[in-house]
Amino acid sequence: MSAKIAIVGGGPSGCYTAQALLKRAPDLEVDVIDALPVPYGLVRYGVAADHQGTKGVARQFARLFTRQKAQFFGNLRVGEDVSLDELRAAYDAVVLATGLSADRPLGMPGEDLPGVIGAGALTRALYEHPDATDLPHLGATPVVIGTGNVAIDVLRLLAKTPAELHGSDLGAGPSDWLAAQGIERITVIGRSPAAAARFSPVMVKELGELSRAEIQVRHPAPEAEDALNLAAAASSGPLPIEFRFETRPLALEATESGLRLTVETPEGEDRIDASSVISAIGFTCDGRLDRAGLLAEAEAGAASRLYAAGWFRGGPTGAIPQCREEGQALAARILEEISPDPARPGRGLFAGRAGVVDFDHWQQIDAQELAAAPEDRCRRKFARREDLLRPALSQDE
Amino acid sequence: MKIAIYYGTETGNAEMLAEDIATELEDAHETSVADLAETAPEALKAAELNVIVCSSYDDGDFPASAKPFVEKLNDESPDLSGVRFAVFGLGDSEYEATYGFGSMKLADLLVACGATTLGERIVHDAAGDDLPEDLALPWLAGILETA
Ligand SMILES: Cc1cc2nc3c(=O)[nH]c(=O)nc-3n(C[C@H](O)[C@H](O)[C@H](O)COP(=O)(O)OP(=O)(O)OC[C@H]3O[C@@H](n4cnc5c(N)ncnc54)[C@H](O)[C@@H]3O)c2cc1C
Numbered sequence: 001m002s003a004k005i006a007i008v009g010g011g012p013s014g015c016y017t018a019q020a021l022l023k024r025a026p027d028l029e030v031d032v033i034d035a036l037p038v039p040y041g042l043v044r045y046g047v048a049a050d051h052q053g054t055k056g057v058a059r060q061f062a063r064l065f066t067r068q069k070a071q072f073f074g075n076l077r078v079g080e081d082v083s084l085d086e087l088r089a090a091y092d093a094v095v096l097a098t099g100l101s102a103d104r105p106l107g108m109p110g111e112d113l114p115g116v117i118g119a120g121a122l123t124r125a126l127y128e129h130p131d132a133t134d135l136p137h138l139g140a141t142p143v144v145i146g147t148g149n150v151a152i153d154v155l156r157l158l159a160k161t162p163a164e165l166h167g168s169d170l171g172a173g174p175s176d177w178l179a180a181q182g183i184e185r186i187t188v189i190g191r192s193p194a195a196a197a198r199f200s201p202v203m204v205k206e207l208g209e210l211s212r213a214e215i216q217v218r219h220p221a222p223e224a225e226d227a228l229n230l231a232a233a234a235s236s237g238p239l240p241i242e243f244r245f246e247t248r249p250l251a252l253e254a255t256e257s258g259l260r261l262t263v264e265t266p267e268g269e270d271r272i273d274a275s276s277v278i279s280a281i282g283f284t285c286d287g288r289l290d291r292a293g294l295l296a297e298a299e300a301g302a303a304s305r306l307y308a309a310g311w312f313r314g315g316p317t318g319a320i321p322q323c324r325e326e327g328q329a330l331a332a333r334i335l336e337e338i339s340p341d342p343a344r345p346g347r348g349l350f351a352g353r354a355g356v357v358d359f360d361h362w363q364q365i366d367a368q369e370l371a372a373a374p375e376d377r378c379r380r381k382f383a384r385r386e387d388l389l390r391p392a393l394s395q396d397e
Numbered sequence: 398m399k400i401a402i403y404y405g406t407e408t409g410n411a412e413m414l415a416e417d418i419a420t421e422l423e424d425a426h427e428t429s430v431a432d433l434a435e436t437a438p439e440a441l442k443a444a445e446l447n448v449i450v451c452s453s454y455d456d457g458d459f460p461a462s463a464k465p466f467v468e469k470l471n472d473e474s475p476d477l478s479g480v481r482f483a484v485f486g487l488g489d490s491e492y493e494a495t496y497g498f499g500s501m502k503l504a505d506l507l508v509a510c511g512a513t514t515l516g517e518r519i520v521h522d523a524a525g526d527d528l529p530e531d532l533a534l535p536w537l538a539g540i541l542e543t544a
Pocket residue numbers: 008009010011012013014033034035036039040041042043045046047048051054076077078079097098099100120123150153289309310311312317318319320321323
């Protein structure tokens with residue numbers, strides 16, 4: 001008897017879990033439900049536009065739907081368009097893999113001032129997420145708070161020349177926006193000592209290789225072999241990117257010309273003028289689902305038939321390889337615990353529903369985006385939800 | 398001839414290619430697919446054609462699933478004389494200085510243990526336009542002609 005499993009969220013965690021489930025049990029009915037009209041979560045809207053190789057995992061995920069017989073139900077937000085209770089009544093198990101999309105707040109006075117933007121919001125705007133806010137004006141001297149890989153992604157994009165973006169899928173609007181910012185210096189602030197920063201050495205090396213970058217480090221790591229020290233020694237472009245470690249942001253205030261950040265450093269309090277502030281200190285739940293309550297239920301045992309995966313379960317730190325490893329472990333556990341009930345209708349729940357995007361619709365969008373790519377880009381994304389929905393809606397008519 | 402396909406992977410691309418290769422060959426050959434993470438060096442047999450698909454990570458390092466196998470090669474230096482293998486790499490030319498290093502280092506280690514390479518190692522570039530199977534299948538067909 002084949003069990004029915006709903007996976008909520010079509011990012012890497014949801015897709016790797018589905019992949020592992022169907023690999024072990026090809027007859028399962030696995031459905032991937034996503035609030036967006038397109039699959040793959042942060043692979044499309046978080047992994048940097050100039051890291052196309054990393055997005056290659058999408059080919060594996062596509063196989064789920066083209067060969068492994070999973071079905072995609074896009075443009076369905078669980079908790080709003082369909083309730084979790086409805087899903088649980090219809091499926092033998094429900095996996096929550098909805099990620100963590102909200103930028104973690106800075107938690108200091110002035111954090112909501114105009115000119116302060118989260119790295120998640122900024123990257124969604126850069127990568128043309130349909131729900132993104134407008135791209136902000138960063139001005140000549142932006143400050144980035146945080147020293148993880150997302151901060152480095154932002155720095156790299158801000159520092160790249162137009163030629164260094166060739167081959168990416170950065171859209172025309174965001175590309176023009178980048179070229180128009182006129183950034184003269186970027187300051188990066190991290191609380192930890194340089195040696196404890198979370199970014200990966202490879203990412204820093206790549207930053208140091210950019211033609212415009214001139215990396216500087218205050219309170220550097222003692223080892224000369226430290227990736228950032230090497231990058232500082234190797235880079236000599238016209239755009240200073242200054243890393244300030246052991247520097248704790250205390251407060252933000254508005255000035256006539258922009259923002260002023262008060263920080264605590266080993267030398268005492270200091271003030272940094274900023275034309276804008278980009279916070280890249282991690283992610284948290286957007287509050288649309290009751291994360292704590294749902295995680296407690298999922299942990300409570302097999303009787304809840306509820307499972308959690310990826311960033312939604314473990315927090316905003318693992319990268320794509322970890323999603324795969326955890327997805328495989330979770331699939332094994334689900335298959336041990338599941339007890340199918342043929343009375344549950346599974347995907348029958350969505351029969352006749354209008355505005356639902358299936359995988360064939362996504363393949364039409366994908367093909368159109370690839371075909372529309374200009375000479376120096378590998379894809380031209382549709383930015384508006386209505387364009388992403390066109391194949392699904394024209395079928396409904 | 399039996400063809401044993403192994404993969405060393407971190408995000409699953411090498412596994413998918415290993416399966417594609419097996420699917421392509423299974424009508425004409427007996428095939429098997431295994432993760433290097435679950436493979437001991439002694440499992441590589443002289444009587445079989447061993448095909449290894451391996452990616453690269455972090456500054457030319459091995460992908461996670463190849464690491465236990467590599468450790469065994471390093472620690473135990475098994476005698477692999479008589480074993481014939483072909484290596485196909487997955488990489489990304491954006492990592493210019495270490496492009497394809499995972500597959501290269503693995504091939505070097507196997508040779509150091511006495512095994513023999515078949516054909517030229519080639520690397521699929523994740524930053525390019527080719528699909529891995531479009532490179533790997535003709536590459537392997539060429540190797541099978543001479544093996
Ligand atoms: C800016 C950025 C860059 C990154 N770059 C890299 C990188 O280069 N390499 C790397 O390995 N990792 C990178 N990561 C980390 C990687 O993206 C995560 O490890 C991974 O995406 C987590 O997967 P997930 O499936 O848990 O979440 P997500 O990828 O966020 O997927 C969640 C999915 O759930 C959907 N969803 C949310 N709520 C609902 C709902 N109520 N109903 C239905 N669907 C819903 C969302 O639309 C989304 O598609 C990056 C992360 C960020 C933020």
